[in-house]
């Protein structure tokens with residue numbers, strides 16, 4: 418599993434986790450606390466409720482004791498209870514339950530209060546927050562979905578039969594409805610390898626790409642408000658830091674969900690054979706894959722996403738409130754903004770170029786009609802253009818420190834692939850290095866040579882920029898570009914490690 422495999426490795430190797438100095442605090446839920454199966458919704462569901470409440474308070478100015486907040490909390494508890502009661506009735510998770518409605522229908526309460534906001538309450542559903550300009554509907558489903566009613570009917574309809582065999586006719590008749598709207602199903606085992614970007618936790622609507630875009634915009638809108646906000650007399654700086662990290666996690670969750678589209682496939686369990694109907698595996702249309710990649714460029718790798726005001730950053734002192742479920746931060750006391758941004762960008766980059774995903778892109782060439790698959794080369798080209806765009810014409814701007822960090826991480830990824838740096842798991846000294854090492858382990862050969870090819874191309878582009886614009890550059894940008902050029906030259910000249 419691209420995204421989760423480093424979590425699993427760290428969980429079974431606490432020594433390595435300690436050595437890598439993992440980020441403290443509530444930043445990135447689940448990073449250091451992998452939820453146990455018994456907890457079901459666990460911390461992540463509370464995180465959704467937390468972001469929802471934050472959005473209500475910051476965007477809609479709802480008071481903690483106000484009617485709307487009460488509605489929000491009641492809907493959350495009602496949904497959570499329905500989910501857990503579902504388990505006691507024998508229902509398993511259905512991670513396709515969230516895909517029943519179109520994004521436009523999500524806030525239409527005439528639909529959601531009759532049919533449901535989701536096809537099944539057995540999904541891990543995120544809070545439903547309307548985008549700016551659309552009137553908010555329900556935050557969580559207030560009724561059970563068509564899938565839930567259907568499986569209860571299957572399991573609990575009294576059938577007048579003397580033997581189990583005699584029940585089959587009636588049961589098959591119910592099961593035959595499986596392809597109907599709102600009844601689609603994907604349970605835990607169907608999601609562990611992240612093959613299907615729409616059978617997953619914390620997504621919503623039949624177009625999760627668009628939903629994620631709405632939510633990243635919602636997160637940015639709260640950041641914007643936080644940028645200009647001052648604490649109220651009854652609030653502490655710890656509250657602000659907590660809010661800032663909550664938004665960071667929320668933004669990250671939606672960004673990482675986009676990577677699944679690249680090389681993704683729909684996995685259908687209701688395949689019944691015959692010439693018509695869907696096959697068990699169907700590639701995600703290439704246009705959708707390109708759309709996800711473009712969104713990552715626009716939100717995760719963009720210059721302006723993580724522009725926070727000094728006023729905000731200087732208010733982010735950790736809380737000293739110690740109680741169950743709270744983490745205390747002792748080091749660093751101030752907010753390590755570069756490290757945080759670089760870490761989330763590295764996780765997304767590593768996931769995008771993980772050896773499993775690259776192998777899937779390779780296979781997709783044989784599993785898709787000619788010209789309809791996203792190629793490995795296109796992935797490298799698009800991401801390189803997005804991160805390393807160098808302008809040789811016009812006036813050159815200084816490269817910002819966050820940008821330089823991202824460019825280096827991307828370069829490290831390519832270097833690790835090109836050099837077959839399989840020892841780097843042991844030698845990794847920082848968490849981002851560890852992620853790059855683990856994701857480039859077993860990279861397919863085609864991707865290794867592509868990485869080499871792209872590095873050479875990058876070196877030539879840097880040389881050209883230095884040649885034309887070098888004298889106009891500030892010292893930090895100049896040092897960065899010269900360093901990058903020299904590093905690539907060294908890599909290209911290095912003897913290749915034999916397999």
Ligand SMILES: [Zn+2]
Pocket residue numbers: 457458500504510
């Ligand atoms: Zn559950």
